[in-house]
Amino acid sequence: MTVPRSGRAWGVAVAVVFAAPGCLLVARALADVWRAPAILPQRWGTRGLDVALSGRALDALATSTAVAVTTTALALLLAWPAARVLGERRLRRPGLVLAVLALPLLVPPYATGQGLTEWFVRLGLVDTAAGLVLAHLVVVLPYVVAALTPGFGPRLHALEEMAATAGLPPRLVWRTVTLPAVAPALGAAAFLGFLVSWSQYGSSLAVGGGRPLLPLLLVPFAGSDPQVAAALGLLFVLPAVLVLALATRAARSPL
Amino acid sequence: MNQVWRDRAAVVPATLVIAVLFGGAMAGAVRTSVVPLDGAPSLDVWRALFDDPAFLDSLRFTAQITALSTVLSVLLALAAALALRRSSTLLRTLLALPVPVPHLLVAVTAVLWLAPGGLAERVLGGLPFDLVGDRHGLGVVLVYVYKETPFLALLLLAAMGDELAGREEAAAVHGVRPLQRLRWVVWPAVRRPLVTGALIVAAFVLGAFEVPLLVGPAYPGTVAEYAQQATKGDLIAGEGTAAAALLVTAAVAAVLALVAVRVARGGRR
Numbered sequence: 001m002t003v004p005r006s007g008r009a010w011g012v013a014v015a016v017v018f019a020a021p022g023c024l025l026v027a028r029a030l031a032d033v034w035r036a037p038a039i040l041p042q043r044w045g046t047r048g049l050d051v052a053l054s055g056r057a058l059d060a061l062a063t064s065t066a067v068a069v070t071t072t073a074l075a076l077l078l079a080w081p082a083a084r085v086l087g088e089r090r091l092r093r094p095g096l097v098l099a100v101l102a103l104p105l106l107v108p109p110y111a112t113g114q115g116l117t118e119w120f121v122r123l124g125l126v127d128t129a130a131g132l133v134l135a136h137l138v139v140v141l142p143y144v145v146a147a148l149t150p151g152f153g154p155r156l157h158a159l160e161e162m163a164a165t166a167g168l169p170p171r172l173v174w175r176t177v178t179l180p181a182v183a184p185a186l187g188a189a190a191f192l193g194f195l196v197s198w199s200q201y202g203s204s205l206a207v208g209g210g211r212p213l214l215p216l217l218l219v220p221f222a223g224s225d226p227q228v229a230a231a232l233g234l235l236f237v238l239p240a241v242l243v244l245a246l247a248t249r250a251a252r253s254p255l
Numbered sequence: 256m257n258q259v260w261r262d263r264a265a266v267v268p269a270t271l272v273i274a275v276l277f278g279g280a281m282a283g284a285v286r287t288s289v290v291p292l293d294g295a296p297s298l299d300v301w302r303a304l305f306d307d308p309a310f311l312d313s314l315r316f317t318a319q320i321t322a323l324s325t326v327l328s329v330l331l332a333l334a335a336a337l338a339l340r341r342s343s344t345l346l347r348t349l350l351a352l353p354v355p356v357p358h359l360l361v362a363v364t365a366v367l368w369l370a371p372g373g374l375a376e377r378v379l380g381g382l383p384f385d386l387v388g389d390r391h392g393l394g395v396v397l398v399y400v401y402k403e404t405p406f407l408a409l410l411l412l413a414a415m416g417d418e419l420a421g422r423e424e425a426a427a428v429h430g431v432r433p434l435q436r437l438r439w440v441v442w443p444a445v446r447r448p449l450v451t452g453a454l455i456v457a458a459f460v461l462g463a464f465e466v467p468l469l470v471g472p473a474y475p476g477t478v479a480e481y482a483q484q485a486t487k488g489d490l491i492a493g494e495g496t497a498a499a500a501l502l503v504t505a506a507v508a509a510v511l512a513l514v515a516v517r518v519a520r521g522g523r524r
Contacts, residue, residue, distance in 0.1 A: 010338065010339065010342065010346060011343075011345065011346050011349065014346060014349045014350055015349055018349060018350075018352045018353055018405075019352075021361075021364040021365075021368065022364075024364065024367055024368060024374060025360075025363075025364055025367070028367050036372040036376075036377060037372075037376075037377050038377070039374070039377050039378060078268045078269045078272055079269055081265035081266070081268065081269075082265060082266040082268070082269040082270070084265065085262045085265040085266055086266070090258075090262040091262060091263070091266065097266050097270050100270050100273055100274055101269065101270065101273060102512075103273070103277055104273060104277045105455065105458065106454075106458045106505075106508040106509060106511075106512050107277075107281075107458075107462070107504075107505040107508055107509075108458075108461060108462020108464070108478075108479060108501060108504050108505065108508070109462060110462060110464050110479045110482065110483075110501060111280075111284060111462070111498075111501035111502065111504060111505050112276075112277060112280040112281075113280075114280075114283075114284055114287070114482065114494075114497055114498050114501050115279070115280030115281055115282070115283035115284030115285075115287070115498065115501075116276070116279065116280045116283060117283070117287075117494075118283030118284065118286055118287045118498075119279055119283050134276060137272065137276065138273065138276045138277050138280065141269060141272060141273060142273065145269055191355070195355055195357070198357070199357035199358065199359060201359060201464055201465040202462065202464045202465070202479060205464075205483070215357070215359050215465065218359065218363065219359070219465060219468060219469065222362075222363050222366050222469050223366075223469075226366070226367055229363050229366075229367075230363070230367065233360050233363045233364070236357060236359070236360055237356060237357070237360050240355045240356065240357070
């Protein structure tokens with residue numbers, strides 16, 4: 001089938017608007033010298049990447065990854081039973097639950113983080129990985145529940161009952177029916193949860209300014225050293241790209 | 256334990272964690288704002304906050320970029336969704352690309368392109384107006400519109416499924432004109448996702464922090480920037496001022512949410 005010409009024009013426009021900035025980021029990260037008004041860099045090099053892959057930057061990368069993975073795992077564990085009940089519409093009045101879950105999405109994360117700090121100071125959680133995970137969990141959990149809920153429904157429930165009636169033990173039902181059916185939603189939820197934690201700026205600054213995550217480290221460089229900022233930016237977007245690829249594959253897996 | 260209670264128990268862990276952490280956070284913010292480090296509870300911080308012209312400026316600035324970003328994203332997303340509704344999956348995938356990219360990264364890229372001496376200026380030989388650091392926050396609005404338009408457009412495209420196309424066709428067969436179809440067939444179908452999406456965008460921009468930090472003006476800042484300045488400037492009262500300022504944005508977001516729920520519900524009558 002041929003794509004109509006107007007569709008192709010749209011495609012080109014969308015691709016240029018969304019892909020060009022990314023290409024610039026790569027070029028900027030690999031340009032050791034790029035003085036105005038030159039359109040192309042005077043000298044290419046890896047100074048930006050060297051800084052972005054050493055010392056404090058590497059620590060921040062490790063902390064960011066650990067916090068995002070832990071937060072996402074915790075959120076998935078907490079969200080699973082809630083998503084199942086909400087997805088199968090088993091609550092007669094889910095309004096209150098939905099409202100509570102939506103609240104953290106409405107309030108600026110910096111506000112939530114600032115309020116948590118009041119208690120974290122007393123509990124000795126400020127600038128700790130545990131404090132960061134808790135602060136991120138408030139924001140991540142609602143997204144994870146929202147993404148996981150559509151994975152469940154009366155159809156899956158019926159399939160599970162069929163499998164159980166056919167004599168499959170519960171663990172086998174879970175592995176052969178439930179998990180494959182929920183996999184796309186699970187992938188999406190994990191993806192979203194990881195990204196939300198990974199990109200948190202305000203709440204991270206409030207409760208963990210002394211233990212910088214990647215976004216906190218990146219911001220000062222944007223004004224002072226664009227090459228390092230671009231290199232850190234590439235690191236910052238890399239897991240998003242990887243997780244997106246993984247999630248897309250998970251979503252394609254058949255029921 | 257009967258089924259009803261078992262179902263209720265299943266939502267307890269998630270709800271309780273949010274209730275404790277979020278409720279605790281809000282209580283903590285209120286406490287920080289009324290109990291200063293050195294003594295007795297008072298409303299001094301709140302009084303000083305609303306007497307501070309810098310805070311009022313930041314509130315006005317935040318409201319302005321929130322309104323502009325939300326309205327522009329909604330209009331562009333509607334236009335994009337209507338234009339792309341019959342398009343290929345490839346185009347939709349392209350449209351989805353900016354959605355997972357962190358705001359911070361878009362802001363960094365905007366600085367690289369649009370700051371004085373940036374690539375756009377070099378290619379075009381000068382920009383007609385400043386975007387980065389603009390006093391009215393044009394650069395901030397641009398970053399948010401760039402990020403949120405695809406998000407809203409995808410929400411709308413999801414709501415404009417095959418079923419809607421069928422209903423439109425049926426209306427067209429009965430002689431309903433295109434504009435009338437838009438008003439009476441398409442609009443009711445997209446109203447709820449659009450209002451929900453717009454609320455999410457508005458709440459997001461209300462809390463804008465890292466984006467204006469990078470591409471916004473030095474003054475005025477958003478409320479979040481004002482709060483951060485307060486904690487840096489005054490070590491004793493600063494935390495209280497920051498908490499109070501942030502609670503104001505939280506309250507504004509809550510009011511917006513109530514309005515949005517009413518507007519979204521209106522469609523069901």
